[in-house]
Amino acid sequence: MITEMVSQRQWERFVQEGVLDESRLHARISESWALCQRAGVNPYLEKAPHVLEPDELTERRRDNLNLLDIALPYVKKLYASIRGSGSLVLLVDPDGYVLALYGDGDIRQFAQTINFVEGVKWTEEEVGTNAIGTALRTGEAIALTGAEHFSIVSHSWTCSAAPIRGEQGKILGVLDISGPAQTAHPHTLGAVVSCAYVIEQEWKMQAQQDRLELLQLACGSLSSPAPLLICDRNDRVIAASAAVRERDVFCTGKSAAAVLNENGYNERARTPLYSASGNRLLGSCLVLAEQTASSAVSFASSSAFCFNGVTGKSKRFQKLLTETRRAAETDATVHIQGESGTGKELIARALHENSSRRDGPFIAVNCGAIAPDLLESELFGYADGAFTGARRNGRKGRLEQANGGTLFLDEIGEIPPAMQVALLRALQEREITPVGADRSVPLDIRIVTATHRNLQQMVRDGKFREDLFYRLYVVPLHVPPLRERREDIPDLIRHFCRESGWCAVFPKDIMERLTMYRWPGNIRELFNVLERMRIAAGGGVPSMEDFMLPEETEIDVPQDSATESAGVKIPTGLTYREELERREIMQALRKTGGNVRLAARLMDIPRSTLYRKVKKFNL
The missing domain is CATH 3.40.50.300 (P-loop containing nucleotide triphosphate hydrolases)
Structure with a gap:
């Protein structure tokens, strides 16, 4: 848990001047702040921008039904233990969407003013450094209070969050307790971590019971002479008929796709298998067929699926x-x-x-x-x-x-x-x-x-x-938006480069910014930015000078001789030093064609500082 507190002054110096005193900041905070700034997250954000529609939230809950079934009883118990404290208990899915929220009436109303509600996406990319989003990104438990958050939307809050992991360490979601900043308590994070651990153990026990129940359901099918696979929810083979085992003795534990590809099978039919209560998908029974010359190009083979876009990894x-x-x-x-x-x-x-x-x-x-x-x-x-x-x-x-x-x-x-x-x-x-x-x-x-x-x-x-x-x-x-499939961005960039004949290796800082940006225009916007970079770089390796995201707007800078005729009001009462500074800024902006980011680099000052001075001098 982070024990030292970040002052409002430290936060203001960072967002206004770009000064990051890492000696006084926890490593996770300084790391997240820097990522948020590079991604263009608004530090003055007053409410979360992305809340699911009711039908979309229902679909999210359906996708995370197993997590909800196992975790909700413990989430409710945790809330019962803190009821009346003015805090919220939240269960969040792996993509940062709030699936369930429990809290007292007053704090729920306060949370609604910033869209901190069920269905909101509460990640670093959406609302800046916060316990939920940072726990999701780092996979570590963390507590943040007040100005430790990147955006002011969370400055009135204290939040403690811990990831919930399943088998193979995969993050299933996040458990969080949030409340007013003045109620921060050092033991809150411990309670969240303990509850998340209990949910993880329950998940593992349930997964083991599901495998046993799945095997019992499939027991009769495995005696069939036909090639069959019994797979869990993750499409991992847990049992196979004799026909399959004769070809692949070690097929259990592999993915179904690997077994099919390695042994010359196609998937002919798939039957979902549910728990006895009928409310939980346990896995599937796959009926296989031999690959033939015709079936190799037939759609019946999942390996022959034709998609002309980028499939990615998400x-x-x-x-x-x-x-x-x-x-x-x-x-x-x-x-x-x-x-x-x-x-x-x-x-x-x-x-x-x-x-x-x-x-x-x-x-x-x-x-x-x-x-x-x-x-x-x-x-x-x-x-x-x-x-x-x-x-x-x-x-x-x-x-x-x-x-x-x-x-x-x-x-x-x-x-x-x-x-x-x-x-x-x-x-x-x-x-x-x-x-x-x-x-x-x-x-x-x-x-x-x-x-x-x-x-x-x-x-x-x-x-x-x-x-x-x-x-x-x-x-x-x-079709998910690009911000929900960020792991596919490198593949999309490679596809663009291949299609445009651009042989370029992207520097790490550029790739990081491309990955963290929200992309409101999705893939179309990504390709537009890449095309601008390709032209600016002359078809060579791109640099930061060639890189400009859409929010990095240009400023129309009038020439000195045309300032008055253009209707630009020059501030009066400037000192000699301020007038020199104003002229230096105008010269830098003219040289860069009004590009604030490049002008700030030319003047060797933070971009936020340059924006403030542009406003001060009414440029």
Whole structure:
């Protein structure tokens, strides 16, 4: 636990002047502060920016159901022991989202003012140095109070957090106690660590019981002459039928994918296995099939899954690819949810290219880019002479063009109410009537839709038809934003360099900043930044001088001779020294084209100091 306290003055010197007195700061605090500053975290943040929608929080809890089942009884007991102390007890998932929060009424209301609520993402990247986020990053228990936090959003708080680890040391989540800074107590961290340890032991015992129950459930299946694998929740083989063991004596303990690849098998079918109570997934029974020349290129083989983007390493994106692969095996309607720039069209194309329709057309339509009065003719087509300016012999609509293949309707949330009715009827009847035509055209298409908006909320707000929603929202897929799959950023950078023919090795400080940045524009924004760096570096190795993140804005600096005519007010009453300083700053900004970061480097002063002086001199 950190015992020394950081003064408000130490914090102000760091955020305003970049002065970091490491001799007076705990190593974990100074390390985290530096990371947050390089990542562009706002030290004056007043509330957390990212809170999940109710349906997203429900999905998060579903993904962490085993942790909740095991940990919540102990979390509730911990809260019962401190009830009335004005503190909160929180259980947080491995990505930093608060899954459960218990606390007294007053402190809960106070927490709501900064969005410290269930569903909030409370990591270093989101809200700066804090016990939860720092414990997640370092894997160590830690307590922070007041100005030890990087952002003022947490300066009124004291927080003690400890990671909860599962098998192989994997972090399952974080347990935290938070309260007003004036209530900080040296024994709080000890209580949190002890409770986290008890949860870990319960997790290990439950995992062992789950394995035993899984083996009991699978006992009858293993006598089958067919090749079978029994896998746990992590897709690790815990048992295999005789047919598999004859080829691979040491198959237990390996991943299912490794056993398949090493022994010439494909996964033919997968059956989930649940606990006797039915509320816990124990694992799966995999039925295998021999690889053949045809099956090696068939979609039935998971190893043949075709995805033209970067697969990366992150758990969230690997889960998405698995869900995409399984959805592609069917002809079900799929809805893809995700922020702009996350690669929703790549997922749609993967659904098509790995489906039985892959030899048919893939037609993509951006519903938000077509004027509402043109959308009907664009989707349904029109007959000869349907309206003034219509093409001779008419034109096939996108729905008809997609026959035998896949129609991808991007930004489906943008279509107007009248078109929602028309689209619903087309999906119900599986036929369309082009504008001005007297005959209908049968449809044999798969529909894939996507949007960055929350369709469920739009239905609740009356902006999207509920009956159409249920036609489209059959198999939902969620594309995670880049900030939730940071471990994939190095792979994305390598992909960009390969595609653009840029042979460059990125310095450690640049790679660190690229990894820590929040990327609100997601992969599209990352590639834009990389393109600017490539141009600035002339195709060579990038340096910090070539590197500028989007928040590092430029300042339009007027020339001295044009200052008055440009309407810039020069502060009066400056001393001779201040006037020289003002001119020096203007000269540095002009040399760097208004780039504050480069100007600060040129003047050898912290960027925060330069921003303050720019404001002081009204530049």
